[in-house]
Amino acid sequence: MKEELKEWEEAKEQGKLKEQEKLKEHVKLKEHVKERKKKISVKSRAPLWLYRVLKERTFVRRNVKDRLFCYIFEKDRSALLELYNALNGTDYMNPDALRIVTVENVIYLSMKNDLAFTISGVLNLYEQQSTVCPNIPVRFLIYLGEEYQKIIGEYGDEKLYGTKLLKLPTPRCVVFYNGNRNEPEESFLYLSEAYEQPEADPAVELRVRMLNINYGYNQSLMDKCHRLWEYSYFVELVNAGLREGKGIRVSGEEAVEKCLRKGILADILSESRKEVLGMLLHECNEKKVWKYLRQEARELGLEEGREEGREEGRAEGRARGLEEGRAKGLEEGRAEGLEEGRAEGHMEGIREAALKLARYGNAVETIAEILEIDIDLVKQWMTER
Numbered sequence: 126m127k128e129e130l131k132e133w134e135e136a137k138e139q140g141k142l143k144e145q146e147k148l149k150e151h152v153k154l155k156e157h158v159k160e161r162k163k164k165i166s167v168k169s170r171a172p173l174w175l176y177r178v179l180k181e182r183t184f185v186r187r188n189v190k191d192r193l194f195c196y197i198f199e200k201d202r203s204a205l206l207e208l209y210n211a212l213n214g215t216d217y218m219n220p221d222a223l224r225i226v227t228v229e230n231v232i233y234l235s236m237k238n239d240l241a242f243t244i245s246g247v248l249n250l251y252e253q254q255s256t257v258c259p260n261i262p263v264r265f266l267i268y269l270g271e272e273y274q275k276i277i278g279e280y281g282d283e284k285l286y287g288t289k290l291l292k293l294p295t296p297r298c299v300v301f302y303n304g305n306r307n308e309p310e311e312s313f314l315y316l317s318e319a320y321e322q323p324e325a326d327p328a329v330e331l332r333v334r335m336l337n338i339n340y341g342y343n344q345s346l347m348d349k350c351h352r353l354w355e356y357s358y359f360v361e362l363v364n365a366g367l368r369e370g371k372g373i374r375v376s377g378e379e380a381v382e383k384c385l386r387k388g389i390l391a392d393i394l395s396e397s398r399k400e401v402l403g404m405l406l407h408e409c410n411e412k413k414v415w416k417y418l419r420q421e422a423r424e425l426g427l428e429e430g431r432e433e434g435r436e437e438g439r440a441e442g443r444a445r446g447l448e449e450g451r452a453k454g455l456e457e458g459r460a461e462g463l464e465e466g467r468a469e470g471h472m473e474g475i476r477e478a479a480l481k482l483a484r485y486g487n488a489v490e491t492i493a494e495i496l497e498i499d500i501d502l503v504k505q506w507m508t509e510r
Contacts, residue, residue, distance in 0.1 A: 204352035211349035
């Protein structure tokens with residue numbers, strides 16, 4: 126009995142020791158984390174916020190049908206056929222002749238094609254854009270390559286090397302623009318405009334037709350496709366609310382109510398009200414994300430500029446102080462060093478943000494737009510890295 130009691134006491138003591146060791150390890154770990162947080166500078170924290178925001182943005186864009194335009198026209202095949210006829214002067218009557226071939230989950234530089242379909246040997250690639258992107262022909266070239274790869278896969282990849290010509294559907298690329306800039310009703314963008322050596326007859330060309338579908342534009346097209354007019358009217362109601370400072374949620378709710386009363390988009394809004402409002406909120410939040418990114422990049426550059434300016438100011442002040450007198454030299458050194466440091470540090474901060482955006486797969490023009498800098502400067506940084 127005594128031996129058992131002794132063993133129990135020893136086991137109890139060992140248990141206490143283990144608990145004490147665990148507690149010590151826990152305390153040491155907390156202290157280590159605390160010290161680590163103190164040492165992390167603004168510069169070293171930058172990748173964390175950038176990664177979190179971009180990861181969230183990429184996830185949302187891959188998994189949410191975030192564009193109301195393609196949601197409406199994918200849902201209503203008759204309206205899509207009506208839109209095709211209006212654009213091409215045709216009079217097809219059977220919506221079942223349409224075959225939706227939008228490439229899902231194929232992302233290139235955080236991009237994906239909005240809507241693609243074939244009819245009567247024509248491959249139609251549609252995009253809705255609220256900003257004018259001069260590189261849209263390049264993006265359509267990528268989309269077209271993905272679509273043709275799918276089609277060739279259906280033939281059989283080995284037939285690509287055969288003697289028989291493989292027939293491919295004729296591509297027609299269209300952008301539906303509804304941004305805030307005053308764009309013409311119809312314009313064209315060409316792939317060859319991106320070539321470094323322009324040619325009168327380029328070996329590879331791709332033309333993109335851009336149509337302004339803001340309310341009040343392209344009325345003849347709207348008359349031929351009533352669903353497109355309804356979409357344009359709904360977006361105008363939302364924008365009117367935003368211009369009055371009501372916010373996206375209130376503006377969206379009021380637009381939905383007004384359209385339902387007038388029977389505009391009634392079938393879609395009554396059935397999918399929450400989804401439509403969710404799309405509006407998502408698009409608005411995405412714009413806020415990029416605004417946040419721009420602000421963070423500027424703040425990062427300014428913070429680094431101040432710190433570098435102080436260091437350079439002190440060093441330069443000491444050097445000049447030895448030559449011209451400590452008091453005057455330090456004053457001038459601090460002033461000049463701070464000024465130069467701020468400028469250089471600010472630009473270095475923006476450069477670092479640009480490189481990080483590139484590593485997360487953003488295009489050069491997107492980076493230039495986000496950081497509000499010259500696109501040639503971004504290209505220079507990309508080649509230097």
